[in-house]
Amino acid sequence: MKKEDIRIVFMGTPEFAVESLKALVENGYNVVAVVTQPDKPVGRHQDTLQPSAVKRYAVECGLPVLQPVKMKDPVFMEQLRAYKADLQVVVAFRMLPEAVWAMPRFGTFNVHAALLPQYRGAAPINWAVINGETETGVTTFFLDKDIDTGRIILQKPFPIPDTADVEYVYDGLMYLGAEAAMETVDLIASRLPEKALGEAGFRHILDGVSRPQPCAGIDLHPAPKIFKETCEICWQQPSKKIYDFIRGLSPYPGAWSVLHAVEGEEGKAIPIKIFKTAGTDRKSLAPGGMLIVERNRLYVSTADRLLELLDVQLAGKRRMDVKAFLNGFKDIDGYRF
Structure with missing residues (x-):
């Protein structure tokens, strides 16, 4: 035919x-x-x-x-x-x-x-x-x-x-x-x-022209619908797993986390989306802690290595690179994830 x-x-x-x-x-x-x-x-x-x-x-x-x-x-x-x-x-x-x-x-x-x-x-x-x-x-x-x-x-x-x-x-x-x-x-x-x-x-x-799906003896990975809560980052995981998690949700719907004030401004929490990161060889300290280098590079501790943040977005703002984010967030040193 x-x-x-x-x-x-x-x-x-x-x-x-x-x-x-x-x-x-x-x-x-x-x-x-x-x-x-x-x-x-x-x-x-x-x-x-x-x-x-x-x-x-x-x-x-x-x-x-x-x-x-x-x-x-x-x-x-x-x-x-x-x-x-x-x-x-x-x-x-x-x-x-x-x-x-x-x-x-x-x-x-x-x-x-x-x-x-x-x-x-x-x-x-x-x-x-x-x-x-x-x-x-x-x-x-x-x-x-x-x-x-x-x-x-x-x-x-x-x-x-x-x-x-x-x-x-x-x-x-x-x-x-x-x-x-x-x-x-x-x-x-x-x-x-x-x-x-x-x-x-x-x-x-x-x-x-077709064949049954082979399932016997195979470890199957499901692909359920993604909701907002699915997209929250857990910094207690290894850096590679977080790196894949972030790129797996970028650019939409976007992985997110919350910045919390370490001291002062008690209870203040700032949600932030993270779109792009890079792995490093630097060992971590406590997961969720941040390291800022010369006000233009930002690293976050995971379960094993520091993960560098590259592109982020605050609520109500446009997506930006980390240097622009740090320049506009003067008291970033008082926060952690």
């Missing part, structure tokens, strides 16, 4: 998903509709509606857009069924009920930003960097009843340099995911005959 003959419904919301949709549209794949999240209210009074990145691109291309509040809504289900999709492609969307992912005759595949079965969950890119991985990648897999457990179609690896933060990995996987989406559709199309087959025949062919 030709790729142009496969009717595709694309599902996604953020910028990460746009590159996959764009690749399919601009390379001649038959995207018949797009499903994305409802517009979000923004602004001080929440009176302005902001469309998702995927919706903005879809509208530019003149593609029909569906924005269900609930995926099981009967009206939405009827609208979706009317597009007679052969295949659904999901990138950075939401959980789908079986009635949705099982609707197309060729099934529904997801582009996941990790090498499954590792890092199943909502934040695979962050957790791979936080855990100090040297490699991650993207996986396409058929959706089933459980989260990120379906049969693997293909995988593409991506190296993580020791200096990389989440933004670097995010951008790399965004483009790699787009390649994987196209290759997956091509693979499925190449195995499908021109003549009609029964459901059992299609299922046999699709099982032939």
Whole structure:
């Protein structure tokens, strides 16, 4: 079967998903509709509606857009069924009920930003960097009843340099995911005959282009959703672990800690985000203590080594390098983490 003959419904919301949709549209794949999240209210009074990145691109291309509040809504289900999709492609969307992912005759595949079965969950890119991985990648897999457990179609690896933060990995996987989406559709199309087959025949062919996830004997690392409390730095850990933790949350949502006055101004606490650090060979003293050198370099004690802070941000201020931060914080010597 030709790729142009496969009717595709694309599902996604953020910028990460746009590159996959764009690749399919601009390379001649038959995207018949797009499903994305409802517009979000923004602004001080929440009176302005902001469309998702995927919706903005879809509208530019003149593609029909569906924005269900609930995926099981009967009206939405009827609208979706009317597009007679052969295949659904999901990138950075939401959980789908079986009635949705099982609707197309060729099934529904997801582009996941990790090498499954590792890092199943909502934040695979962050957790791979936080855990100090040297490699991650993207996986396409058929959706089933459980989260990120379906049969693997293909995988593409991506190296993580020791200096990389989440933004670097995010951008790399965004483009790699787009390649994987196209290759997956091509693979499925190449195995499908021109003549009609029964459901059992299609299922046999699709099982032939995929394989079960290997889980036996593997130490699996999850990738749960990240909340504000997840991002607090624990200075009692080794410096390398803190270094990876900070870059795994940089630039968003950002690792944070609190500066406390050592003496005077009792009870004063100053939250601060930390975006970039550098390891050192200097041994630590008490974790959380600070060493300031010539008012332009700042080191924090961890469980083993001093960690140099490079880029930080105070609440309500812009992100800045440490020299600018120290110049504007004259009584920094009276604080510690």
